Amino acid sequence: MNKEEFKHRDRLLKAISENGHYRIIVVKTTEIVRTARNNHNLSLLPTVLLGRTLTAALLLASNLKGEERIQIKLQGNGPVGSVTAEATSHGEVRGYVASPDAALDLANNEKLGDGIGIGLMTVSKVLYNKARPVTGTVDLVRGNVNEDLAHYLLQSEQVPSAVSLDVALDEHGDVAHAGGVLVQAMPGAEQEETERIENNIRHMPQIGEQLQSTYLDGILATVSEGMPVRELDRYPVDFFCRCSRERFQKSLALVNPDDLLKMNAETEELVCHYCGERYEFSGEEIEAIAHKAKLRQN
Template sequence: MSKEDFKMKDRLIKGITEDGHFKISVVKTSDVVKTAQKKHHLSLLNTVLLGRALTGTMLMASELKGEERVQLRFEGDGPVGSVVAEASRVGEIRGYVQRPEAELDYSKEDVKIGDGLGIGLLTFSKTLYNEAEPRRSTIELVKGNITDDLAYYMVQSEQVPSAILLDVGIDDDGVVTEAGGVLVQRMPDAPEGKIDKLQQKMKNFGSIHQMFEDGLYIDDLMEKVMHPIKVKELDRQPVDFFCRCTRKRFVDALAMLSYDDLKEISDEGQELVCHFCNEHYYVSQDEIEDILLQAKAKMN
């Protein structure tokens, strides 16, 4: 990787306005979305939907601590089925789509990207330190395009006036060019009406992917979104498409099956697939028979 590439790699930056009225997070997820497209063999529709979901999830995880994480699950009656994205505060992002090959018929009038998910639900899960179970909340999808659904969620469930922008650029060959997002949240002491102006400004902000293609970076976007309000940087970190799955974890999961379930699959090896990163792990017949013997021993 060249010095210039390293300088422009995927990262998240957090800031707060000098007047203390707004927090802002900006993330570049170009390589994250490219990796997801490649790993899951995504259609163009799903590249955009999952790309937006991965970007939005990382923006929401930026408010957490340490290895706390959030998960977004969009489920609908459209051809895509469901989109799942997960991110941790340390910058690990992963996700998948139920039907990665799904596409829309763009020859039909009034077809829109939200038709991919259709009518359905968004479930938000937050895993925090010292809490045995994740905190969950669910709302109906309002548009199915990810961006508007997240904006609606933050108003309805988080009750934090916010402005969010998510963008995935794709060239004529179907390849991801750049991707990223911006999240602005109003602090409790902010004057009424200011967030409304920012929301309107972001609606007309232009495409994030084009700004990245033009050589702007996350610092530039943070300044551009909040101008003329001055922003103080709080933190920055790299972000990556990263999954912690391992072959050992899958073998350990097999060992948790009942004796009868293990008996059913013991006559041949098993290929196990991680939903999140599409990694394939093969467990041989001999290994399954060993697990079966251990399960039988526990029964005696």
């Protein structure tokens, strides 16, 4: 990565209005979406929906601490089936779709939201001070992730929010640019200020279009025009999965040892749903894992 590429790599920028009334988060996820598409061999429809969901997860995770994490899942009756993304406050995000090769029926004028269809959005947070994940579920409004996320934040967390998520494709169907913006009103926000920001977002170009000529700072300036803001944090974000061969080996050890022995395969390939990484285990390795599990049972 050269200096110019490093300067414009995928990053997240957090800011707050000088009066403390609005939190603004901007993120660039172009390489993240490209990686997700390549890892999962996605067609166009799942690429856009997963790209938006990965972007949304990073925006929400930016308000977490340390190893806390968040998962967003959209599940419906459309051809994509479901879309899942998980992110941490460190800028790590991963995700997958149920049907990587799904497509819209253009003959019936289906739109992006029809990809997921009628269904639910579920957001789960693993937090330090909670023994169990904190989960909220709402009906999908449009299935395009944008309106659905704003609806969730208002209904489940009572936080008025403006959301703009975008995955722009070029003439070849490749991912040209991707990113998103989240603006949340804090206590004390005034109606006139809110209308100004809503107007800024309503009339600004799509995020993908803006990323052709500007970076996060330029998008922040467009969103917050007429309102002084200050930067709180800025850090790189990446498509990253913590799966490993060792973790899969531990998972195999939890399977009934008799079932493992029945597999009787020369090689077993296990695939991580989140990142598409493949791990192979020989028949001898599986047999050894099964025998160790039997010993623990005795």
